[in-house]
Amino acid sequence: MTTTDVRVLRPDDWDRWFSNLELAFGGREAEEEREFDRSVTECERSIGVWDGDEVVATAGAFSFRLSVPGGALVPAAGVTMVSVAPTHRRRGLLTAMMRRQLDDIRALGEPLALLTASEPAIYGRFGYGAATQQLMADIQSSLVRLQLPPGTEEIRLRLAKPADVLEQCEAVYAQSVAARPGMLARQPGWERQGVLDPPEDRGGAGALQCVVAERGGETVGYARYHNKAQWQPGAVPEGTVILRDLEALDPAAYGALWQFLFDIDLTSTVKVRNRPADDAWLHLVSDIRRCAVRLRDGLYLRPVEVGAALEARTYATDVDVVLDVTDSFCPWNEGRWRLTGGPKGASCVRTEDPAELALSVRELGSAYLGGTALTALAAAGRVRELREGALAEASAAFAAPVLPWLPHGF
Missing domain, CATH: 3.30.1050.10 (SCP2 sterol-binding domain)
Structure with a gap:
C-alpha cells in the first residue's frame, strides 16, 4: 500500500490534475473544452490525491444555485471531475474524497449536493438519488406534423452566429430558470459552455448554428443546433438536425422554433438529446410513434443538511x-x-x-425536486x-x- 496525500488543488497543478481525469475518461479533451474547464474550475473547491509526485485521484465542486419547487434558487455544490487512476482502485480513495467533499459542503452552508453520474451504480452508497430525467428522441420530421400554438405567425426568426447573440440568449435562459426545478442559475463564464463547438466533437455534423425568435424587436427564444448532411442512393437527402438547446418565453415562440427545426431543407430527422421529460413538443406532434422517445437518468441529488x-x-x-x-x-x-x-x-x-x-x-x-413520487419509491420497498x-x-x-x-x- 503506497502512501497517498489528499490536497487542495493549486492552480499550477491544474494540468497534471486534469490529465488524470482525462485518462480516466478515455482521452484528451478538445483544446476549446479544456480551456473552458480550466476557466470554471474552482481550485479552492477541488482536491487531488497524490502518490508522491503523481496525481492518482481527482474531485471538484462548483458553486451553483439550483431552482427548486416554489422558484427559489438554493445554494448547491455541483460535484464534478471525479476520477481514480486504474492503478489505485479499491483503496478507498473515492470514499475518502466523497467524505472530504461532503464535510466541506456542509461547512460552506450549502444544503444540497449535485452530480451527473458516469456510472449510476457508484453514487447511491454516498446518498445521491436520481432526481431528474432527460428525454431523448429521433423525430421523423419529414412525416410528423406540428399543431402550432396561436400567435406563432407573429414570431420573427433570424439566424445569427451563436457567439454574437450569446447575451440575448442568456437573458432568455435566465428568465426560464425559476419556472422549472433542476435548472441552474448560471454563474459568470458558464454561458460559454452553450457555444463550445470543437470540430472533433461534431461527429460529422456542421458547425453550431443559432436561430433567434423575436417579437417586437425583443428576443423571446432561441435554438442552437447542428445540421448533419446525409444522402441515400439515388441522391435522396436524409439529413439530421441535432438540437443542442432550446428555450422560449411563451408557447408561440416555442412553436415557431420547433417548426423551424422541422422545416430545414434536406433533412428528415430532428435528433433530441436532452429535453424535459414533459416537454411540450410531445403534445404538438401528429404521430408520437414516429418520434422514438426514450428517457434516461439526469441529475443526481443528495440533501447535505436535511x-x-x-x-x-x-x-x-x-x-x-x-x-x-x-x-x-x-x-x-x-x-x-x-x-x-x-x-x-x-x-x-x-x-x-x-x-x-x-x-x-x-x-x-x-x-x-418533484420528479419521483414517494409512492413509487414505496412500491419499490424504499419508503x-x-x-x-x-x-x-x-x-x-x-x-x-x-x-x-x-x-x-x-
Whole structure:
C-alpha cells in the first residue's frame, strides 16, 4: 500500500490534475473544452490525491444555485471531475474524497449536493438519488406534423452566429430558470459552455448554428443546433438536425422554433438529446410513434443538511409529517424530522414525535425536486409508511407542477 496525500488543488497543478481525469475518461479533451474547464474550475473547491509526485485521484465542486419547487434558487455544490487512476482502485480513495467533499459542503452552508453520474451504480452508497430525467428522441420530421400554438405567425426568426447573440440568449435562459426545478442559475463564464463547438466533437455534423425568435424587436427564444448532411442512393437527402438547446418565453415562440427545426431543407430527422421529460413538443406532434422517445437518468441529488434542504422549497399541498431519515454517510442527518409546509413555505425541525414515514437520504434526494413520487419509491420497498395516510399526503405535497430537468452537464 503506497502512501497517498489528499490536497487542495493549486492552480499550477491544474494540468497534471486534469490529465488524470482525462485518462480516466478515455482521452484528451478538445483544446476549446479544456480551456473552458480550466476557466470554471474552482481550485479552492477541488482536491487531488497524490502518490508522491503523481496525481492518482481527482474531485471538484462548483458553486451553483439550483431552482427548486416554489422558484427559489438554493445554494448547491455541483460535484464534478471525479476520477481514480486504474492503478489505485479499491483503496478507498473515492470514499475518502466523497467524505472530504461532503464535510466541506456542509461547512460552506450549502444544503444540497449535485452530480451527473458516469456510472449510476457508484453514487447511491454516498446518498445521491436520481432526481431528474432527460428525454431523448429521433423525430421523423419529414412525416410528423406540428399543431402550432396561436400567435406563432407573429414570431420573427433570424439566424445569427451563436457567439454574437450569446447575451440575448442568456437573458432568455435566465428568465426560464425559476419556472422549472433542476435548472441552474448560471454563474459568470458558464454561458460559454452553450457555444463550445470543437470540430472533433461534431461527429460529422456542421458547425453550431443559432436561430433567434423575436417579437417586437425583443428576443423571446432561441435554438442552437447542428445540421448533419446525409444522402441515400439515388441522391435522396436524409439529413439530421441535432438540437443542442432550446428555450422560449411563451408557447408561440416555442412553436415557431420547433417548426423551424422541422422545416430545414434536406433533412428528415430532428435528433433530441436532452429535453424535459414533459416537454411540450410531445403534445404538438401528429404521430408520437414516429418520434422514438426514450428517457434516461439526469441529475443526481443528495440533501447535505436535511432540515435546511426541505425548508428551502415549497410544497404543492399542505403537509405535516414526521420523517425518520437514515444517512450512514452523513450521520448528522439521521433521526426524526417534522416537515410542516405548503405552497407558501415550510419548516423542518428535529422532533421526538413518532415517525410516520421511514426512508433514507437517497430517497429524499430522488423525491426532492418533484420528479419521483414517494409512492413509487414505496412500491419499490424504499419508503415505509408508519402512519396510514402519511405516504399519500407526503407524496402529493412533494410533487411539482412541471417535471424537473437539468439542461446541461457540469
